Amino acid sequence: MTKPKSEIYQPLSSDVVPRYAGIATFMRLPQVSLEQATDLDIGIIGVPWDGGTTNRAGARHGPRQVREMSALMRRYHPVLNISPYEIANCADLGDAPVNPLEIVGTLDGLKAHYQQLVGRGITPLSVGGDHLVTLPILRALAERHGPLGMIQFDAHSDLWDVYFGGSKYAHGTPFRRAIEEGILDPNRLVQIGLRGGLYSAEDNDWAVEQGVHQFPIEAVEEQGCDAVLAEALRLVGAGPAYVTFDIDCLDPAHAPGTGTPEVGGFTTLQAQRMLRRLRGVNFVGADVVEVSPPFDPGGATALAGATMLFELICLLAERRALATG
Numbered sequence: 001m002t003k004p005k006s007e008i009y010q011p012l013s014s015d016v017v018p019r020y021a022g023i024a025t026f027m028r029l030p031q032v033s034l035e036q037a038t039d040l041d042i043g044i045i046g047v048p049w050d051g052g053t054t055n056r057a058g059a060r061h062g063p064r065q066v067r068e069m070s071a072l073m074r075r076y077h078p079v080l081n082i083s084p085y086e087i088a089n090c091a092d093l094g095d096a097p098v099n100p101l102e103i104v105g106t107l108d109g110l111k112a113h114y115q116q117l118v119g120r121g122i123t124p125l126s127v128g129g130d131h132l133v134t135l136p137i138l139r140a141l142a143e144r145h146g147p148l149g150m151i152q153f154d155a156h157s158d159l160w161d162v163y164f165g166g167s168k169y170a171h172g173t174p175f176r177r178a179i180e181e182g183i184l185d186p187n188r189l190v191q192i193g194l195r196g197g198l199y200s201a202e203d204n205d206w207a208v209e210q211g212v213h214q215f216p217i218e219a220v221e222e223q224g225c226d227a228v229l230a231e232a233l234r235l236v237g238a239g240p241a242y243v244t245f246d247i248d249c250l251d252p253a254h255a256p257g258t259g260t261p262e263v264g265g266f267t268t269l270q271a272q273r274m275l276r277r278l279r280g281v282n283f284v285g286a287d288v289v290e291v292s293p294p295f296d297p298g299g300a301t302a303l304a305g306a307t308m309l310f311e312l313i314c315l316l317a318e319r320r321a322l323a324t325g
Helices: 059-070 103-119 131-145 174-180 205-210 217-223 225-236 268-276 300-324
Strands: 042-047 090-095 123-128 148-153 184-194 213-216 241-246 283-289
Touching: 042 059, 042 103, 042 300, 059 123, 059 283, 059 300, 103 123, 103 131, 123 131, 123 300, 131 148, 131 174, 131 241, 131 283, 148 225, 148 268, 174 184, 184 205, 184 217, 184 225, 213 217, 213 225, 217 225, 225 268, 241 268, 241 300, 268 300, 283 300
Parallel strands: 042 090, 042 123, 123 283, 148 184, 148 241, 184 213, 241 283
Antiparallel strands: none
16 A cells, blocks of 8 residues: 655665764654645654753753664564555654743743644644653644544553642643643543552542543553453544543663653563554554653663654554555
């Protein structure tokens, strides 16, 4: 299946330029500005910001290292039997504008940036950055598509209300804000892989009251990944949806480079298999967040993040190709 386009972007071939050479872009795709992007299906956007981090900062460096490690990857997916760059036009759109000194201003600026992408019909595939960056992306997408469903792979629910006495914007609060704002449908929100200690026994009460569907890691272990993903597909349904992958859903043995690691998580293979089960979902965007290179200088966590991004770009490309015939 090929995409009939007069010009379609392709990753730089390692037969032409060695993998360690050239400017770092996602999987060595051409980097183009948003103004120059024409006939683009999927845009990869870095969000180098961790102003919502409450403890171990460093995710602002995630997009750069993920791009560097993605140079190790090849373009054809042998399990899904597709090459995303043959069926959709993809490019690296560089980094979104951020202000490391201001939270609300950055969130507003990110929303405006993603509004431009959405207005051009580009499906955003983002790499953070801490998990708060997902909130402005959802805001921009919901303006076009209405309230979204979402599948969230995460060790934490990110449904807390406030931090440090009254701060409503932190990497543990984005989806509470999104539900309150009506841009995320709690009945179509599925959270997979939750684990670790809570602040109190009542921490999940609000999620239950809103109708959020949570699958702690123990439930996934008991029911099996396939059964949980089948139920997730049923719950999200056919409406527009988003998928967000917090790298801390992986066990720290596989992804130590993250701000809030929790032991007892998924292996990278389990995560890949779960993402592959999402074929056919009406995803209008996706992201991978919380890769923090200072805690894993060797880059294994960033490689895991890049690999999950490749799984996601395959899903998004296949969806775009099916939608356009």
